Amino acid sequence: MVRKIFSVINGIVIGLMVFIFASTLYLTVSSRIHDGNPVVAGKTMYEVLSGSMTPTFDTGSVIFDNPHVNVADLKPGDIITFHVPQNSGFNGMTNVLVTHRIVREFDQNGQMMFQTKGDANPSVDPWTVSASNIVGEYTHFTIPYAGYYLNFLHGRWGDGSLLILPGAFLIISSMVSLFKEILNLQKKSNQENNDSPALQEQNAIHS
Secondary structure (H helix, E strand, O other), rough: OOOHHHHHHHHHHHHHHHHHHHHHHHHHHHHHHOOOOOOOOOEEEOOOOOOOOOOOOOOOEEEEEEOOHHHHHHHOOEEEEEOOOOHOOOOOOOOOOEEEEEEEEEOOEEEEEEEOOOOOOOOOOOOEEEHHEEEEEEEEEOOOOOHHHHHHHHHHHHHHHHHHHHHHHHHHHHHHHHHHHHHOOOOOOOOHOOOHHHHHHHHHHHH
C-alpha cells in the first residue's frame, strides 16, 4: 500500500515538474520572440502592473488579448491595450502599454479616435488613442497572480530558472526513488526474517 502511494506521488511530482519546466521554457522563448509578451494560442499575455482596472482585473494578474483588432468593430465598453501617445507626458516614459476601457469614440480629421478610462480611476485618461496605437483587445480571460510569475521570467533570474528547474526535478525524483528503494529493502528484510529457519522452528515449538 505504501509503495503504491509513493508511486502515485512520484508520478504527480514528475508530471508537475515536467509541466512547470515546459511552460517556463515556452513562455521564456515566446517572450524573447514577441518583445517581452508571450503568445499562447494566438493570444498575447500582458502583466497587469497597476490597479487602474480593478475590479475587472487586479495588479499581478495576467490578461489575454486578441492581437488582431478590427478597429471598426470597437465601441464604448470594450477594453483595449494600446501604446500611450508619446506626447502624453506619462511620467517621462516612452513606449508604455496601457489596458483601459473605451468610454468614447469620435472622428478626428477622418481618423477614428478613442477616449479611454481605467475602471478604478475617477476621470478619463489625459490622452486620446488612435487606431495605430492599439495592439490588442481584452478577451475577458484573466489568470490572477500569474503576473508575478511572468515578471520573474522577465527578470534576471528568468533564464536561470531553466537550469534550476531540471536540477530540482532530478533531486526530487531521486529522493522519491530512494524512499521507494528503502521500502523495498525493508519489506525484503522483513520477509527474510519471517522465512528464516530459526523463526520457523520457534513457531513450531510454540505450536
